Amino acid sequence: MTGKVGIAIIGLGPASLPHSKSLLDLADRSQVRWAVSRSQVRGDAFARQFPFPVTTDLDAVLADPAVDAAIVLTPPSSHLDASARCLEAGKHVLVEKPLELTSARGARLVEVARKAGKVFGVVLQHRFRPASLRLKAALDGGELGSVEAAFLRVPWWRPQSYYDEPGRGTLARDGGGVLLTQAIHSLDLFRSLVGVSKVVAAQARITTLHRMETEDYVSALLETGSGAPATLVATTAAYPGHPERIEIIGSKGFAALVGGRLELSFLDGRSEIVEAEGSTGSGANIMDFPHDAHRAVIADFLDAIRQGRDPVVTGEEALTSQRLVDDILAAAGWKAGEGAAP
Known part of the structure; x- marks a missing residue:
């Protein structure tokens, strides 16, 4: 062309x-x-x-x-x-x-x-952030060694006014809650980095901070593609909203990706930092992030x-991440509307 x-x-x-x-x-x-x-x-x-x-x-x-x-x-x-x-x-x-x-x-x-x-x-x-690309390169190139454990946390915040907008937080408009609407970015990145082979156990609920149909809190025990243990916590009830975190324990070092900032710490004493481009939209202002990615x-x-x-990111890749959301909610025995505040 x-x-x-x-x-x-x-x-x-x-x-x-x-x-x-x-x-x-x-x-x-x-x-x-x-x-x-x-x-x-x-x-x-x-x-x-x-x-x-x-x-x-x-x-x-x-x-x-x-x-x-x-x-x-x-x-x-x-x-x-x-x-x-x-x-x-x-x-x-x-x-x-x-x-x-x-x-x-x-x-x-x-x-x-x-x-x-x-x-x-x-x-x-999120796969296109400079820090994400550097972390993937470190994993693919063996710099961190084998993945021994991994953690994903998405402690975001959305006020009730967000869910009061027509259709927000409903199955009919959004298809799901915190996992599919907010944490899908981090979950997709996490899956692309370490893989997810199994959902061991999960919990999901609606906290008393929100009135909504779909979940605003999820936690899960997972296994990575290599079989290493992994944990997930995602919520939109963590005021005032905090950057998402991916942490990976490797046999040769540790990686902490916090929002768009990466810190690599290697067992041989070396360290490396990739600074973030800006905010991540974790709080009430959903558009509070740069457009670089x-x-x-x-x-x-x-x-x-x-x-x-x-x-x-092909359709097949996105579909795999969405099916992982399904698997986590199924493991939680989740039914939309359960636990809603009065």
Whole structure:
């Protein structure tokens, strides 16, 4: 493919902000042909922030031969339908996490993408942080030795006002609670680093801090791909919100990835630090993070289109992470709505 990749942004909610900023940065490689919203009011507000053509007519956008690819940022409940329409119109697709409300619907979307033969990627941007890439290199290169144990903690905070917004924290709109909506980024990164071969045991509940349908607290005992023990704790009830942590005990050293900051400590006395780019959106302001990792996701997507290859995070990869969420909640015997505050 030569020239700039023509992009359509579909869905102009909060998730469109880091993507739009990223596309401005990548203007030498891509051109936003359209930004699409069903809401004229939301479209007008978006147009006051970004210099992209805005429309409510998705059919016209999909019929535009100048549009090569779509970035789908609609709510999870519409990912299958919106992405399938784009793929069937011959467009490459990058879709926000999670794939869909359920793994079954996510699997259908992956199959549609496979049959369409188009590049299909999922926005799980934590894999693209510099500290994450350095940690993966250290693990893959044997610098940390064998994985002896691993820990994942996501102590985030969301106020009740967040869950009071229509559909927030419901199965019908979001498909799940803290694991699928917030911790999926860290869980996906964790799985890509050490693997998860087994869910040994789990607990899930709704704390008294929230009134919601889905879970706001989960803990689990896991086994890594090598069989080493691992633990998980994820919540949106840890005021005022703290950076997520991945810690790995290796036979040759220890790694602590806190938000976007990595500290490596080796048994031979060496140490290394990769500093973070900024906040992680762990508190009440859900958009309190830099857009660097989103830019890297989109850059990889553009490269995949040009090179005719898969992106780093394929639909299959995202589906594996979503199925892990299912396995953890199943091990917890979780039923949505249990434990809700009165």
